[in-house]
Amino acid sequence: MTYGLAPGIVIEDSVRGSFLVSARPLRMVRLNPALLKLTQRMLAAEIEATSAAETTVLESLVKSGFVVRHQNLADLAQLPAVSIVIPVKDRAADLRQCLNSLKELNYPSEILEVVVVDDGSSDDSPKVATELGALLVRSGAVGGGPALARNKGASVASGEILAFIDSDCSASVDWLADLLPAFNDVSLAAVGGWVAGMFEGSALDRYEAVMSSLNLGRREMSGGAGGDTFYLPSCNLLMRKSAFAAAGGFNPELQVGEDVDLTWRLRDAGWKIQYLPQGTVYHAHRCRTWPFMKRRFDYGTSEGLLQQLHPVRAKKMLLPPMLTGILLLLVAALATLSLLPLPIAALLLLSDTALTRQRMSRQGLSLPWGKIIAARIRAVGSLGYYLGYHLLRYYLTPLLLTSALYPPCGVALLVMFLGVGLVDFRVRKPKMYFPGFCFYYLLEQLSYGSGVFWGCSKMKNFASYRLTLIKA
Incomplete structure (x- = not known):
């Protein structure tokens, strides 16, 4: 079993010590001298743990996304x-x-x-x-x-x-x-x-x-x-x-x-x-298109019964107050076709960046303003993606009806759809052009969402639509 630093992870030095830093998302972990030596060994090549203590530390870094693990059959004592x-x-x-x-x-x-x-x-x-x-x-x-x-x-x-x-x-x-x-x-x-x-x-x-x-x-x-x-x-x-x-x-x-x-x-x-x-x-x-839609619909129908069988299972999302405020202001600007919320959103973003930099400085690491503000913009985008995906997955049909009755909402819906779809397009990297991807993406959300509604209606249990929001 070997371990190596995950892509995008760097070691940053400061007057108060060394840190493992991830830019996407922006996170860090302080390195004591022993852990610094361990991570420096991974800069050159993947390493094997030399003790149970090293294995424990490396596995914790794997779980937090700073390190990747590679295993093979030779790691098994017996096949x-x-x-x-x-x-x-x-x-x-x-x-x-x-x-x-x-x-x-x-x-x-x-x-x-x-x-x-x-x-x-x-x-x-x-x-x-x-x-x-x-x-x-x-x-x-x-x-x-x-x-x-x-x-x-x-x-x-x-x-x-x-x-x-x-x-x-x-x-x-x-x-x-x-x-x-x-x-x-x-x-x-x-x-x-x-x-x-x-x-x-x-x-x-x-x-x-x-x-x-x-x-x-x-x-x-x-x-x-x-x-x-x-x-x-x-x-x-x-x-x-x-x-x-x-x-x-x-x-x-x-x-x-x-x-x-x-x-x-x-x-x-x-x-x-x-x-x-x-x-x-x-x-x-x-x-073929119809069997594809039918299968997505069938998958959706299972949610109502699964929620009844497993009531403790719930969709959860972390909502940092400052980032949530920025996102709501951006949505308001789109829904009202007004520029008024944008300066307030920019002010909140600068405040959030300053607070983030202050927290990092207290721990002994000072990163450039540009690097931090870019990370906070990505964090707003990430929050927007997860909220937008949930809305598209479960509420696309009523959102389309709302947009028909109040067209400015359609602008916000279109931006949300294209934004969420673009994230999935860039992350998943399908071998196709974006317009074709959007066509099937729309069919998928409509089919799955219809299946969820049908299944929940049969079970008289609509808990699948609930999103548990956790304040950061």
Whole structure:
């Protein structure tokens, strides 16, 4: 296991000591002499921890985003036996491609088992499974759903690690090798990896390759006990079989959102889950507009039931008062088409910059005014993005109606849509032009938001719309 400084992290020296500094977002941590030597070693190359104390310190820096960690199979004292579980119904061609990709895995075949669970296929899916050497199991139903099928596969699996992949996916050679080392952490129940698009032929393929809800982004994440909504998708999910059994497996009553429910139950039971932007699985996304919209709608319908099953889970957002005031003034300027709020917003920004610089100076680090003000502008933009994304995701239809009745609100809505979309476009980097991206982005928000409203209406539970605001 090796550690290195994360991109954009620098060491800043001052008369009162040395600091690790992140510009995006603007954060710092003071370095004592031992920690300074440790971080200076990482300037030249990645390092290995030489003691338990160093491991503890480095892991804390990983968690806070200052350091990145790289693991490999050699970090495991013993390679675990793995059972790959694949639910399938009427996907013979996809299943063949999936099973062929598993034959190329960089993992010892003698401790690898492939279990295919047929959910009542009417095509050659069962024949393909046996032909390519998988253990074929019947789900006992016709279209019982992926949750039921995965549970059936897990019940006959012999491995201590269950690796779930869907039949319309293919695994990269290092799928297991990239993710299994995470289980060195004995508190970890499950780890998920990068989900890439299998095709790039159409604009929608290229959009889905980076914007699918199965793709959790380029940043490592982890979650334990708590009330946030972080989860792992089941198309690229490795899990301890013991934790799976203790949690009761997937809820077979759920046709969508079953992976969200299971990973939340694991966290509620005291386990930790982790996402790593590696261990790639390639997914054949829906490449036609209507199926794409239908799937987003279906995903949205799960929110009402999930909120009822997990009432402690809530969407939360930190609201720094000064930055929130600046953002509200900018929105007011757009909604009223007036320049009057802008000087007040500029004054608040300068005040916030001065206070931030003062706080940093008290800790012994003085950065240039320009660097701090740029960081605070980015912080306002970040706050605007997260609030704007929530509004677009859950309130786009009523916002469109409001804009039709009061056109100046339409200007604010258009700026919000383009701003939020531009952030996702630049961060996700789809291989397409921005106008095409905006078209599918609009369809996604409308489809998902409609699904949320439909699902919440059926459950008579609209808690999914609630955003818990936390004052900084």
